Amino acid sequence: MPLLESAGEHRPVFYHPQGTTPRRLELPVPEQLDVINQIPLFADILDEVFEKRPVVAADGKKQIRDLLVRDALLEHAEYYEVPTGTVIFQEGSFGEHLFFILKGEVRTSTHVSVDTERQAEVLLADLRHGEYLGEMSVLSMNAHLFAATTSAPTRLMLVPQFIAQELTATQERFRVPIMQTYVSRAVQTLIRRIPILRFSEPADITRLLSTVELRTFEVGEIIFEEGDPADNGDCSKDTGFIQPVHDAVMRGVVDGLHVGLLATYPAPSVH
Numbered sequence: 492m493p494l495l496e497s498a499g500e501h502r503p504v505f506y507h508p509q510g511t512t513p514r515r516l517e518l519p520v521p522e523q524l525d526v527i528n529q530i531p532l533f534a535d536i537l538d539e540v541f542e543k544r545p546v547v548a549a550d551g552k553k554q555i556r557d558l559l560v561r562d563a564l565l566e567h568a569e570y571y572e573v574p575t576g577t578v579i580f581q582e583g584s585f586g587e588h589l590f591f592i593l594k595g596e597v598r599t600s601t602h603v604s605v606d607t608e609r610q611a612e613v614l615l616a617d618l619r620h621g622e623y624l625g626e627m628s629v630l631s632m633n634a635h636l637f638a639a640t641t642s643a644p645t646r647l648m649l650v651p652q653f654i655a656q657e658l659t660a661t662q663e664r665f666r667v668p669i670m671q672t673y674v675s676r677a678v679q680t681l682i683r684r685i686p687i688l689r690f691s692e693p694a695d696i697t698r699l700l701s702t703v704e705l706r707t708f709e710v711g712e713i714i715f716e717e718g719d720p721a722d723n724g725d726c727s728k729d730t731g732f733i734q735p736v737h738d739a740v741m742r743g744v745v746d747g748l749h750v751g752l753l754a755t756y757p758a759p760s761v762h
Contacts, residue, residue: 503571503588503649506578513577516570516646526648527564530591532623535664537561541657560658569649573641579624582638586628588649594620595645601637601680603689613683613690615676617642626673629655636680678703 505513518526527533541563546556573579573595580586582601590597599615615637618624628635629652658665682699683689691699708714 511574513571513573518570536662567651571647573645577641579639580635583634586625587652589655590625591623591648593646596643597639598642599637599639626669
């Protein structure tokens with residue numbers, strides 16, 4: 492299975508173990524508008540200007556036209572019917588689309604090492620109508636932290652990376668909710684990778700998530716020192732979407748011993 496989500500003309504690369512191929516849909520404009528108007532992430536920004544585009548008028552004169560967010564989505568969004576059991580993207584792959592679930596269900600999971608030769612799958616969430624995924628790789632240009640597979644026949648709307656990045660940079664009403672989703676899912680995934688927590692019950696993970704705190708540290712700043720009271724467990728992750736030049740540290744109430752930790756490198760920036 493390829494590690495790149497798309498290639499060539501930036502088409503998505505789905506994978507199904509039996510070779511079943513998703514079907515691309517050509518929806519009429521009124522149906523596309525109906526879909527776009529119902530997506531909460533776009534609800535307040537559809538009439539905002541996405542870009543200014545030069546056009547040639549009927550009289551041959553050049554003009555500048557305001558291309559709205561709605562126009563950009565109509566022009567570039569794609570729609571697919573995806574069979575059950577299709578891998579939308581792999582953990583560790585790089586993505587170029589936001590995936591919006593219009594119907595069906597998508598299961599997300601991560602993998603942890605059991606020993607030097609075996610890995611175990613850890614289920615994270617079942618996403619349904621109205622939810623989206625793919626934001627981690629699209630916004631950070633880093634690899635997906637988890638895998639996503641359809642667990643029912645699913646219809647998806649795909650929004651290309653350049654639209655998601657532009658809206659994140661220019662539209663606060665888009666940026667705030669998508670970043671909240673990004674951070675929440677990153678924390679949830681990283682917690683499940685902690686060895687003593689990876690197979691915890693969902694209720695225990697939920698309680699732990701309510702105690703988690705995200706903090707940033709300058710390069711070279713001491714996070715804690717040897718001998719400090721072990722009242723928190725500290726797990727570092729380079730998540731540049733929080734601060735482009737900082738390490739982000741996830742702190743949860745986990746028993747453990749502090750041995751001293753130093754922030755040693757900057758997190759990658761979001762492009």
